[in-house]
Amino acid sequence: MVVQAWNHVTARGDTLPLRNFLARFQPAAPTRVLFLAHWDTRPMSDNDTYRGDKARPVPGANDGASGVAVLLGMADALKARAPGIGVDLLFVDGEDFGDFAKEPNDVLIGSRHYARNQPEGPRPQWAVLFDMIGDRDLQVKQEGNSLLAAGDVVKRVWDVAKLLGYDSVFVNKPGLTITDDHVELQKAGIKAIDVVDFDYGPGHAWWHTPEDTLGKVSDRSLQVIGDVGMALIRLQKPQP
Ligand SMILES: [Zn+2]
Known part of the structure; x- marks a missing residue:
């Protein structure tokens, strides 16, 4: 387990002590993949237009914790049966802190920090971010920035979902274009x-x-x- 701890100074001058957690399986394996989720939740409910509760932190069951829950389950499965390739599970901090439009340095903070401070050794072949994947009527469309920068990874994921019979959840259609943690990894050359x-x-x-x-x-x-x-991991062949 790697812990990255640092202080981030916000646009308004606050200092945030932040932490990323990275669980590494087979850290020296040359063929490796990365999964990530954000473990912070938004400190204010700025979309709460009807209750007047904007100052309350977002509980974040879906926006944050759902992806974390999946990664923790995957960690258990990987511990029970070691993967044939390297796997990194990354929990990033500070995704959802600031204003996405007006304070771009105060969002995606942990993924930006990770992208600039990656561990030594082989880099991941591809990476998948899980965000807001817990609701009851789950419908995942193909996100725009993902298609643009890593269309082959999108295809890989949707093909595996179809193989498992989950094509009603993984909808084979382009969806919205979203600024999320994957964009910071893309900037560092990770698909x-x-x-x-x-x-x-x-x-x-x-x-x-x-x-x-x-x-x-x-x-x-x-x-x-x-x-x-898990199927993505088990089906990924090590490079010769
Ligand atoms: Zn959010």
Whole structure:
């Protein structure tokens, strides 16, 4: 386990002590893949337009914790049966802190830090980000920045999902274009994609509100995502 700890000074002058956690399986293996999720949750519910509860932190059951839950399940599976390739599970901090439009340095902080401070040794062939993948009506479309920078990885993931019979969840259509942690990895030359369902609650009403609670999250959805993640690992052949 690698812990990256650093201080980030925000645009408003606050100092945030942040931490990334990296669980490494076969750290020297030349063929390796990376999965990531953000473990922070948003400190304010700025989309809460009707309850006046904007100052409350987002509970983050889906926006944050769902991806973390899948990665923890994958860690258990990898511990029970070691992978034939290298696997890195990265938990990034500070994804959801600031204003995505006005304070671009105060979001995606942990993934940017990781991209600039990668561990020594072989780099991942590809990376998959899991974000907001826990809701009951899970529908994952192909995110725009992923298609643009890593279309072959998108195809790999959607092919594996289809193989497992999950093509009703992994919809074979382009979706929205989203600024998320994968973009920071792409800037560092990693072929990273975002597996994200950016449609949370009726009219996306639960996103960045106090409504992002555990009752909205489905264990079946987490299982589907975890199954795809594990199949991606088990099916990836080591490079000769
Ligand atoms: Zn968020």
